[in-house]
Amino acid sequence: MKLIGKMLFPVLLFCLSSLHAQNLVNIKLGGAQRDVARGAVQTPLGDYVVAGYSFSNPNGGGKSDIVVTRLDKNGNKVWENYFGGRNHDMASDIIMSKEGKFIVAGFTTETSADNKSVLTKGWIICLSPKGQIEWQYTSYGDKPERVNSIVQAPDGGFYFTGLTQSRSKGKEDMWVGKLDQTGKLRWEKRFGGALEDKGNGVTASKYGGCIAVGSTKSEGQGESDVMIVRVGDDGNMLWYKVIGGIDKEEAMSVAETPDGKIIAGGWTNSKGFGKSDAELIFMNRDGSVIWNKTFGKAGNDAFSTVINTPDGNFIATGYTTPLSASESNLWVVKTDHKGNVFWDKSSAGDKEEFAYSIQPLREGGYLLAGSTMNQTAGDTDMWLLTMSNLGVYKANVPSIDIAHNNKPNNTPPKPPKPRQEKPTTKPKPTTSEDWMKPNLYILAVGVSEFTDTKYNLTFAHTDADSVADMFASMRGKLFNKVEVKKLLNKDATLVNVKSAITWLEEQATQKDLIIMFFSSHGALDNKGNLYILPYDFNAISLFATALNIKDITSGINGTPCKKLIFMDACHSGEAGLDLLEFASIKDASIDGAIKEIAEAEPGITIMTSSTGKEFSYEKNSWGHGAFTKAILEGHNGKADFNKDKVIYFTELNLYVADRVKELTGGKQHPYTPINLFGNIPVFTLKP
Numbered sequence: 001m002k003l004i005g006k007m008l009f010p011v012l013l014f015c016l017s018s019l020h021a022q023n024l025v026n027i028k029l030g031g032a033q034r035d036v037a038r039g040a041v042q043t044p045l046g047d048y049v050v051a052g053y054s055f056s057n058p059n060g061g062g063k064s065d066i067v068v069t070r071l072d073k074n075g076n077k078v079w080e081n082y083f084g085g086r087n088h089d090m091a092s093d094i095i096m097s098k099e100g101k102f103i104v105a106g107f108t109t110e111t112s113a114d115n116k117s118v119l120t121k122g123w124i125i126c127l128s129p130k131g132q133i134e135w136q137y138t139s140y141g142d143k144p145e146r147v148n149s150i151v152q153a154p155d156g157g158f159y160f161t162g163l164t165q166s167r168s169k170g171k172e173d174m175w176v177g178k179l180d181q182t183g184k185l186r187w188e189k190r191f192g193g194a195l196e197d198k199g200n201g202v203t204a205s206k207y208g209g210c211i212a213v214g215s216t217k218s219e220g221q222g223e224s225d226v227m228i229v230r231v232g233d234d235g236n237m238l239w240y241k242v243i244g245g246i247d248k249e250e251a252m253s254v255a256e257t258p259d260g261k262i263i264a265g266g267w268t269n270s271k272g273f274g275k276s277d278a279e280l281i282f283m284n285r286d287g288s289v290i291w292n293k294t295f296g297k298a299g300n301d302a303f304s305t306v307i308n309t310p311d312g313n314f315i316a317t318g319y320t321t322p323l324s325a326s327e328s329n330l331w332v333v334k335t336d337h338k339g340n341v342f343w344d345k346s347s348a349g350d351k352e353e354f355a356y357s358i359q360p361l362r363e364g365g366y367l368l369a370g371s372t373m374n375q376t377a378g379d380t381d382m383w384l385l386t387m388s389n390l391g392v393y394k395a396n397v398p399s400i401d402i403a404h405n406n407k408p409n410n411t412p413p414k415p416p417k418p419r420q421e422k423p424t425t426k427p428k429p430t431t432s433e434d435w436m437k438p439n440l441y442i443l444a445v446g447v448s449e450f451t452d453t454k455y456n457l458t459f460a461h462t463d464a465d466s467v468a469d470m471f472a473s474m475r476g477k478l479f480n481k482v483e484v485k486k487l488l489n490k491d492a493t494l495v496n497v498k499s500a501i502t503w504l505e506e507q508a509t510q511k512d513l514i515i516m517f518f519s520s521h522g523a524l525d526n527k528g529n530l531y532i533l534p535y536d537f538n539a540i541s542l543f544a545t546a547l548n549i550k551d552i553t554s555g556i557n558g559t560p561c562k563k564l565i566f567m568d569a570c571h572s573g574e575a576g577l578d579l580l581e582f583a584s585i586k587d588a589s590i591d592g593a594i595k596e597i598a599e600a601e602p603g604i605t606i607m608t609s610s611t612g613k614e615f616s617y618e619k620n621s622w623g624h625g626a627f628t629k630a631i632l633e634g635h636n637g638k639a640d641f642n643k644d645k646v647i648y649f650t651e652l653n654l655y656v657a658d659r660v661k662e663l664t665g666g667k668q669h670p671y672t673p674i675n676l677f678g679n680i681p682v683f684t685l686k687p
Contacts, residue, residue, distance in 0.1 A: 023386075024365075026394040027075045028372060030381030031056025033510035035067070037382035039094040039357040040369035041102070043129075046073040046362070050369055050384050051094035051104045055510040056377075057082050066091045066106060066123075068131060071384070081131040086111050087118050092148045093357075098156065101134065102127040105150040105160055108138065120144040122162055122175070126183060135183035141166025145175060149202045149253075151210065153233070156181040159210040161199030170194040176202070176212045176231055187235035193218025197227060201253040201305075206260060207285070209233045213251035213264045220244045222270055226251040228262075228287060241287040245270025249279065252318075253305040257337075260285045265306030265316045272296060278303040278318060278331075280339060293339040296320060299650075301331070304356050310364075313337065317355040317368060320346050321650070327352040330370060330383075332391060345391035349374035353383070365389050379438075379511045437480040438561075439512040443500050444468035447520040449489045451536050459618045460519040461488040463568060463628035467517045470635055470683075477684050483507065492520075494534045497547055513680065514563040516552065519625065522569025532569055562680055564649065568609040568616055568627045605680075607653060607672045609660070617664050626668055630659035635683045645685040652682060 025048075029035065033055035040050040047070055054067040065084035068091070071077055083089060087109035094104050108123040122139035124147055139145045143165035150160040157180045164175040168190055174197045177188035191197065195217040202212045209232040216227040225244025228251065232238055243249070247269035254264045262283040269276045272294035278301040282290045295301065299321035306316040313336050320331040330353040333344040347353050351373035359367045365388045372383040387393040446464025448457040468484050475482040485500050504514050521533040523542060531537075531546035538545040552565065609616040609627035618625040624632065631652070633639075639647050639655035657670050 023073060024388065024392070024394040025073075025075045025384065025386050027071065027384045028376060028381040029069060029384070030377040032378040034064075034379040035382045036371040036380060037356065037369040037384060038090075038092050038106075040367055040384055041094060041096040041359060042361055042367055043096065043100075044362075047071060047078065048073070048367065048384060049094065049096070049102055050382060051091040051102075052369070052371075052382050053090035053106070054082070054382075055379075064088045064090060066104065066125075067382075068094070068102065068104060068127060069382075070131060075384075079131045081127075083125060083133075084108065088120075089123070092146070092162075093150050095150055095152060097126075097152055100129055102129075102131075103150055103152070103158060105147040105162075107146040107162075120146060122147040122160075122164075124150060124158070124160065124179065124183065137179055137183045137185065139164075139166075143168075147175075148198070148200050148214075149212075151202050151204050153178065153204050153210070157186065159202050159204055159212075161202040161210075161212040161214070163198035163214075164190060168192065170197065170218055172196040172198060174199040174212065174214050174216075174227060174229065176210070176229065176235070178210075178233075178235065189231065189235045189237070191227075191229050191237065191240065192216065199229075200251060200266075201264075203254050203256050205230070205256055206258075209238065211254055211256065211262060213254040213266075215250040215266075216242060222247050222249065224248045224250060226264065226266060226281065228254070228264060228283075230287065239287055241283075243281060243289065243292070244268070248276075251281070252303060253307075253316075255307050255314075257308055258312075261290070262287070263306055263308075263314055265303035265318075267302035267318075268294060272301075273298060276300045276302060278316070278320075278333070280306060280314070280316065280335065282337070282339065291339055295333055295341070295344075300328070303333075304354070305358050307358060307360070309334065310360055313342065315358060315366065317358040317370075319354045327373075327648070329353055330355045330368070330372075332358070332366070332368070332387065334391070343391050345387075345393075352380075355383075361386060437478070439481040439483070439508070440471065440474065440479040440515065441504050441508050441512060442468050442471055442482065442484045442515045442517070443487070443504055444484065444517045445487045445492050445497055445500075445520065445532075445534075446517075447489060447492045447533065447535050449535065450533070452539065455521060455533070455539075457521070457618065458620070459622075459624050459628070460568070463519040463624050464488060464517055466624065467566065467628060467631060470632060471515055474683060477686065478681055479513070490535055492535045494536060494545060494547060497534055498551065501552060508561050510561050512561045514561060515566070516563070517566045517568070519568040519628070522567070532567070563604045564680065564682070565604065565606045566609075566627075566631070567606060568625055605649065605672070607656070607670060609670055610668045614668050617668055622663070626660045626663040627656070627670060629663065630656040630670075633659060637685055640685060646681050647683040647685070649680050649682055 035054045037050050037052040049070045051068045053064050055064045057065050065082040066089050067082050069080040089108045091104050091106040104125045107120050109118050109120050111118050122145040124137040126134045145164040147160050147162040159178050162175045165172050169192050173190040173192035178186045197216040199212045199214040204210050212229045214227050215224045217224045220242045222244045225242050226249045229240040230238040249268040251264045251266040264281045267276050268279045277294035277296040279294050281292045301320045303316040303318040309315050315334045317332045319328040321328045330347040334342040353372040355368045355370040357369045368385050370383045371380045373380050385393050444464040446461035448460040472482050472484050508514050518532050523531050530549040531542045533546050622629045634652045634655040639651045641651050653672050660668050660670050
């Protein structure tokens with residue numbers, strides 16, 4: 001792996017010569033499925049303790065488990081422990097207390113005794129130096145709650161922040177609380193308005209209390225804005241600020257400088273050079289802004305963590321996605337107190353890489369934790385690496401298999417031998433590369449004919465059929481196995497569609513990809529609920545006879561694989577217009593409903609054929625709807641912008657957006673909510 005960055009030649013020589021003085025490590029921990037590191041700390045002995053979540057634990061009873069691993073300074077495993085139940089459990093942060101304990105924050109998903117319901121609860125665990133639980137705090141709310149960040153208070157207790165729907169003022173509130181040294185809850189507070197608000201980062205203040213940052217949809221001038229709350233040690237709010245532009249912003253991390261000023265890091269869509277830019281906001285103690293700057297290029301860029309450096313400056317990490325690239329790269333930027341950049345470094349792997357946390361090392365330099373898909377044991381590996389003061393780090397290395405005991409294992413895993421069957425003809429040998437390819441499961445729903453014929457369309461069923469066949473052609477190329485379920489016209493009843501969604505959850509595993517394509521009418525009821533209309537819907541009762549878009553998410557939320565949803569709804573025409581008027585679409589936009597399900601869980605990406613209150617167009621001369629025509633053209637090679645013969649979703653998204661606008665004369669604009677979970681290959685032109 002090479003590094004990208006501007007550096008004078010004499011300085012670079014100094015950095016390279018210092019590699020021998022500083023023991024730089026580049027460690028990947030992973031199994032056959034998805035594994036992600038969300039934070040890491042260094043102990044006084046020089047060891048590293050990394051926390052995250054794993055779908056690769058074969059001995060675990062859950063779908064994902066919290067994993068905490070201790071490594072010595074050379075990267076050898078000292079111990080590794082898993083924590084979790086029957087469903088999803090994930091760590092979002094780890095700190096080391098003054099007493100030498102490891103405090104892990106995240107969430108756990110509890111299952112009811114009758115297995116009919118699950119509830120996400122905030123979870124904070126205190127681990128001994130040997131990785132054993134000393135105490136734990138589990139939130140008691142009756143609706144979903146998550147802890148996203150934790151920090152130790154001067155008195156030895158712990159401040160935390162996250163999100164809660166329990167007793168919230170709106171749909172979701174920023175959640176801030178404090179535990180004592182033994183894990184007992186001292187207080188908790190909720191901040192927010194009528195919509196979704198959440199906390200992502202928290203820091204203790206030298207003046208008492210804490211500062212929490214996140215985002216709000218309840219206030220501000222944009223779709224979402226940065227929310228900053230200062231809380232006293234008694235939990236009472238001292239002040240709060242909302243900062244943002246006309247689009248979307250979010251703060252992910254916050255730190256306090258030695259002189260009491262505040263630095264927050266995150267991302268913005270309202271300004272900058274690219275689709276989204278990383279953002280730093282520097283403030284006085286009272287929250288007044290000193291400066292606000294963006295960083296990045298033409299693609300998507302974001303900061304996940306910002307900290308003070310030992311030399312009195314700032315360093316931030318996250319990811320960057322150049323417009324010419326197809327995957328996100330790990331990114332580190334060092335600035336002074338005026339926001340001027342000293343240096344920035346990014347990885348250059350051909351698959352996605354992220355950094356979620358950064359901490360200063362005792363010997364100088366920095367410790368980063370995140371995830372990578374380059375040279376991994378499975379889908380995504382936990383990634384731990386150290387970096388010199390000037391951004392130099394060790395070259396790429398193969399993955400280390402996640403050990404399900406406490407013994408170090410420094411060799412990459414061998415894939416299991418495929419089951420041999422007696423062929424009638426000599427088969428092509430199965431390679432480890434074939435074994436590591438994901439399977440693809442496709443559900444294509446297209447309805448041109450309805451029981452109420454006045455709502456009939458022309459090409460919806462053709463669109464679904466063509467898109468399904470297009471992706472199925474990737475069998476043996478991008479995907480090891482492709483299974484397709486088509487529901488066209490009379491077959492696309494509400495019962496059949498819901499049964500097919502259940503089939504997807506039953507078939508797909510963590511390494512696989514689910515693609516769903518819906519082409520039909522879309523409608524909103526007078527409560528703002530968005531529906532996809534099946535063959536047998538009744539316009540008088542959408543609730544009982546149509547597919548609520550939330551049913552799509554709830555039907556596949558048990559499978560932690562990546563899901564790509566294409567939604568070609570809200571078709572134009574006299575019939576469609578009458579129906580949409582009945583459904584009150586003139587009084588509500590579909591964008592909010594789409595964003596809600598896109599943010600429901602990690603791994604979902606949604607692309608809709610139109611935005612806001614627009615219609616989707618189809619023409620006889622096209623033989624398809626504009627949306628499907630653009631998708632088919634893109635996969636035939638027109639979306640291969642970097643000419644590597646692999647088409648990634650980012651490339652497809654860019655091509656389809658421009659092509660649909662061109663086809664419809666600016667009347668239709670595809671919409672894709674911002675996705676912070678990376679990029680995926682969807683087609684290859686290679687034989």
